[in-house]
Amino acid sequence: MSETLIPNPPLSGVHHTARPTWKLRETIEFYRDKLGLPLVHAISARGWPEGHPDFLHFFFDSGLGSTIAFFYYIGTDRPEYLEPRPSPFYSATHTAWRVEDAQALEVWRQRLVAMGVPIQPQIRHEVIESLYMMDPNGYMLEISYQLRPFTSLDSEDAKRTLEAAMQLEDELKSSGKPEVFNNIDAVWSKKGHGIQQAFAETEKVST
Numbered sequence: 001m002s003e004t005l006i007p008n009p010p011l012s013g014v015h016h017t018a019r020p021t022w023k024l025r026e027t028i029e030f031y032r033d034k035l036g037l038p039l040v041h042a043i044s045a046r047g048w049p050e051g052h053p054d055f056l057h058f059f060f061d062s063g064l065g066s067t068i069a070f071f072y073y074i075g076t077d078r079p080e081y082l083e084p085r086p087s088p089f090y091s092a093t094h095t096a097w098r099v100e101d102a103q104a105l106e107v108w109r110q111r112l113v114a115m116g117v118p119i120q121p122q123i124r125h126e127v128i129e130s131l132y133m134m135d136p137n138g139y140m141l142e143i144s145y146q147l148r149p150f151t152s153l154d155s156e157d158a159k160r161t162l163e164a165a166m167q168l169e170d171e172l173k174s175s176g177k178p179e180v181f182n183n184i185d186a187v188w189s190k191k192g193h194g195i196q197q198a199f200a201e202t203e204k205v206s207t
Helices: 024-034 102-114 152-174 184-206
Strands: 016-021 039-045 055-063 066-073 094-098 123-125 128-134 140-146
Touching: 024 039, 024 055, 024 066, 055 094, 102 128, 102 140, 152 184
Parallel strands: 016 066, 094 140
Antiparallel strands: 039 055, 055 066, 123 128, 128 140
């Protein structure tokens, strides 16, 4: 018996992202005073569920109805495994805000410099240009503007790229090898082969 899929209601954007902090004052002063995000809500609670430490859960307005939130766990110390690390894996977890154009991004850059916030070199990567900074907790933050809208070609390219990567994982798994591939060239090669096959099938149908 086939399952009837329940259609998903459309999502209305991100309400909030949340991370733990053990630097209460520094976090509040960074987001409220340096970034200028209004503090809009705070939850104070005894530990729940059972065994959970007492906490403060506070939210800053980050634009268009979204918020960025933090949990401050009262009377606890940050576990060693959550200490900031100079690693691309650690900084991959980040929050990115959008501005409308290059001028707005430049104004943000000037504001951050004036507030004494160290920023990393501005980067243009494919369809967005971004500047980056760290908050007092060592969390990466990004402000960017989109150079052009995503198109159907972007969607098709993403589909082909990720299908190629998943096929590589499946092939390695079925062969008993480690379930990872160790370079991007393997993905590009598999993707190119898939494009060639699709083109050949289209040619066959058209003739």
